[in-house]
Amino acid sequence: MKPFRSENTIQHSVEVGGVGFFTNSDITVRFHPAPPLHGISFSRIDLPGSKPIPALLEYAVFRERRTALQREEAVVELTEHVLAALAGLQIDNCLIEIDAPELPGGDGSAMLFVNALLQAGKVNQQVPRKMYLVEQKTKVSSNDSNATVVATPNRQNNLQISYTLDYGQNSPVPSHAVTLNITPETFINEIAFARTFVLEKEVAYLKAAGYGKQTTARDLLVFKEDGSVIDNSLHRPDECARHKILDCIGDFALMGCDIHGTFQAIQSGHQLNREMVNVLQKSDHQKKYQAA
Ligand SMILES: [Zn+2]
Incomplete structure (x- = not known):
């Protein structure tokens, strides 16, 4: 079996913006470093007091043609491309603050997020990745x-x-x-x-x-x-x-x-x-x- 790789987070916080498919309004997304074993979570900063939503299957809610996550009243739509960017770059621990119920669409690919995350840099956290x-x-x-x-x-x-x-x-x-x-x-x-x-x-x-x-x-x-x-x-x-x-x-x-x-x-x-x-x-x- 291959040795375990280590978990990674980002070196510093980074921000991206864009327009939402549903809300048609400007959305700001901030990626922050997170400690080992934190995983990926979304925080709806436009909903004060709402709990962060872990990016895990148990928080996924049914949608056609997209993947949404929900915890209590807080929902984040169109999570799939940002989650792909994080997984693809092997960034395992990250808190994503967002001021809207959806991620911006960018050009329909993951490049908006990939460019931001590459700019943020990656830090090895010396903890084995599950x-x-x-x-x-x-x-x-x-x-x-x-x-x-x-x-x-x-x-x-x-x-x-x-x-x-x-x-x-x-x-x-x-x-x-x-x-x-x-x-x-x-x-x-x-x-x-x-x-x-x-x-x-x-x-x-x-x-x-x-x-x-x-x-x-x-x-x-x-x-x-x-x-x-x-x-x-x-x-x-x-x-x-x-x-x-x-x-x-x-x-x-x-x-x-x-x-x-x-x-x-x-x-x-x-x-x-x-x-x-x-x-x-x-x-x-x-x-x-x-x-x-
Ligand atoms: Zn897609």
């Missing part, structure tokens, strides 16, 4: 689609994620797949830039559901029926599957520890990713290793 080792094949499937996520043991003792995106032959987004070993280096270079995407025909539905009333096609990728991207261009031909891997990393971070295993996701979304975390946490066959 690790979860997938020891048995585990599968979760969607009830109403062909989406699946399969976790299997990984001989290299690292985290590997494959994502297969397949909306069918007639979809504006062609089928493609990406497989990556997740390290801070691959996260920064291969994943962090990948942006959220929607189909043009979904935009009206999403706006009716409260999403992005002022969001433009510059704030994410909007695919037209003919496969072109409105007022924007892809960073990579397989950017969509890379974004789905980014979402997996953010959702799997709700385990609150490193995961070593191989994950093969087909058409999965946040809900199924969270279900995988739920099943892994409950499984008697899996072992959670904690250094003595």
Whole structure:
């Protein structure tokens, strides 16, 4: 088994801002260093007296197409990209102050947060990071689609994620797949830039559901029926599957520890990713290793 890595926090506090998809208002996010074993938590400073919300599955509440966390009255929406940024960079302990019920969207990728966290620097805290080792094949499937996520043991003792995106032959987004070993280096270079995407025909539905009333096609990728991207261009031909891997990393971070295993996701979304975390946490066959 690989030696445990040490937990990390950030060297100094750092602030980012942006506009919220739902509130359409300016949001300020402050990342602060946190002690070993603190984990990641969100503090709604616009709700005085509210308790910090740990970024753990037990605080996740059901949402379509995103991951929200709630503790009592305090809710934080759209946590997946900031959690991916922290997990991808292996920043394990961080208090995130936020003055709104949602994270800013940035360009639809994790770069807003990654750039801030890189600027904040990383500090080794000399405490072993908890690790979860997938020891048995585990599968979760969607009830109403062909989406699946399969976790299997990984001989290299690292985290590997494959994502297969397949909306069918007639979809504006062609089928493609990406497989990556997740390290801070691959996260920064291969994943962090990948942006959220929607189909043009979904935009009206999403706006009716409260999403992005002022969001433009510059704030994410909007695919037209003919496969072109409105007022924007892809960073990579397989950017969509890379974004789905980014979402997996953010959702799997709700385990609150490193995961070593191989994950093969087909058409999965946040809900199924969270279900995988739920099943892994409950499984008697899996072992959670904690250094003595
Ligand atoms: Zn996403």
